[in-house]
Amino acid sequence: MVTTDDNKTILDPFGTTIIEDYDKLYEEFGIQPFKPLLNQMPNPSMYMRRNVIFGHRDFDRVLNAMRNHQEFAVMSGIKPSGEFHLGTLMTAREVIYFQQQGAKAFYCIADVESYEDNKIPFERSEKYAAGNIADLLALGFNPKEGYIYRQFTERRVKDLAIIFGRTATLATMKAIYGERHIGLYLSALIQAGDILMPQLKDFDGPKPTVVPVGVDQDPHLRFTRDLAARFHRKYGFMLPSSTVHKIIKGLDGSPKMSKRKPMSYFTLHDRPESIAKKISNAFTGGKPTVKEQRESGGIPEICPVYELCMYHFEEDDKEIIKVYNDCRTGKLLCGEHKQKAIESVLKFVKEHQQKRKKYVDRAKEILQVE
């Protein structure tokens, strides 16, 4: 909900997820607004159309490559510490979107990070990883046109970390990651290696590369762009670009989904009853009484159930705009919409789980794990 100077409310179905201070992001940190690029995109994704991807760094470079049918890459990954949740679903879909638009796609199992940050032994993260990659394939990632790898077994990213290490001062690491152990800093250097590996000779050299990130991940991208500049002479690196997406609210109304709050999130592999329960117990933008809501409408801007559909589970723009309007005018009540949301989510989850089964063996084969 955006309010103008004269206090007239501007209705914007894609203006939810309040970020405290956009101006700061745009001006101070140099993230650029994505909207001006939208009508230049040949085939914008749902996240782009709905302003979930609200910002970028140097995305123009990737856009040019897309429009001129030149080589470009997309890179993201997952920390193998559990099942696919909505955050990893988002980046996976973004990777798949760019792959379908012609990008060389790189998808990383960040097992060094899960080891250093979450103390997950490699024997265990291997198992998560196989499941995660089965999810990725079920979502539409084409492994023949993409490269899937584990950090711990990919020599190139470890070697880049060693090479980058010489310029990584303690002050920089502390500023970005706080006072952590060396392993955590090492995994940050490996992540920089992940982002720049697509530009190595082994993958046909320098090219525009887009990294879809949540706004909270931007400091890492800045760190990597700095490394790319320092090692430009040696490798010819272009600065990597990013698209920056908003962070979906927790179902319980908390600002962010989090494992520490089980009612705030679900994974694609939770039991359907559990997912349904979490959605039906969710916080909403509804009014205290039906009467009030019929009269003055709900507030989708603060509603995680609306966000759930708008971000992920309602693919039809017209339909989501209708939901927004029907909520605002009091036509659609929370109970009704929750029911609808549950149906959409469970339909997706069940189909996905079916599809995923077929990919488990292929995933193990790709990762060379048992």
Place this chain on the structure above:
Amino acid sequence: MVTTDDNKTILDPFGTTIIEDYDKLYEEFGIQPFKPLLNQMPNPSMYMRRNVIFGHRDFDRVLNAMRNHQEFAVMSGIKPSGEFHLGTLMTAREVIYFQQQGAKAFYCIADVESYEDNKIPFERSEKYAAGNIADLLALGFNPKEGYIYRQFTERRVKDLAIIFGRTATLATMKAIYGERHIGLYLSALIQAGDILMPQLKDFDGPKPTVVPVGVDQDPHLRFTRDLAARFHRKYGFMLPSSTVHKIIKGLDGSPKMSKRKPMSYFTLHDRPESIAKKISNAFTGGKPTVKEQRESGGIPEICPVYELCMYHFEEDDKEIIKVYNDCRTGKLLCGEHKQKAIESVLKFVKEHQQKRKKYVDRAKEILQVE
């Protein structure tokens, strides 16, 4: 020169190289004196007999393996940042000694360290490395019974660094290495990997391992022993043992040979005239006049030329004891002894350079460099 309570001088040809505070090393840091083990050694090396190796950590374990013909390993290496000097000559000879006593010998080209610490690009350290390994082979290392490798191309040591990283706190790293960049800390973790790699399954698992170190390197060994204990459950590591040697004085009388003081040291590949000049210009333990020296003798305890022979270039114990006594009694003057020393050193260096030529191709082959 050691003085007892009643100020009677005890003559000790192998008591040179004053270490400021042995008691501190023995008591506070837990380095143990080597002497009590000497007569248990089946075939002690020159460095052991002459108290150049004056201390150890847990060497009993290695000694037992040697006496019982059980498996054990020796590990050391070189930072490929230049030619072999007397410090690297010492550790190389120690490694070769233990190899000849039956150890599995590991010799590491610390190219990650030379990159992180000295900014030497890998393309350049490769070239030094080939020369260094030719030296090692010329000195008698048997590559068929040993393993020579580069840190940057040896997956196992890099992976151990990643695994160890999780337990390496900033406080520990700063205490040992000071406030340095992450790359330097990473190379310290890789060095711990070097020391423990001989105990991995790929090399037939846990075994006593001796690391010959200069006393200034002991903190690194303590760090690695701590990691060995932490990861004992996972890998079954035994704590690595060490022999600890004294640091030879600079020829110019400074406490330590150093590249920053060209007159303090020479390499095995300097021109013979240059080596001769450095020795003849060296500081000695001589008296201001010949007369005085004839009357009251020289002081070999403070003489780097005496040390040069005692550490490295006079293999006959009787002969070096004779030099010591002849100096103390004023029979041998500095000019004479310098001449003798120059002859011994140049004989060694010339023979070594001849031998080394034959090993350059073999060295390149072992390191897989051109």
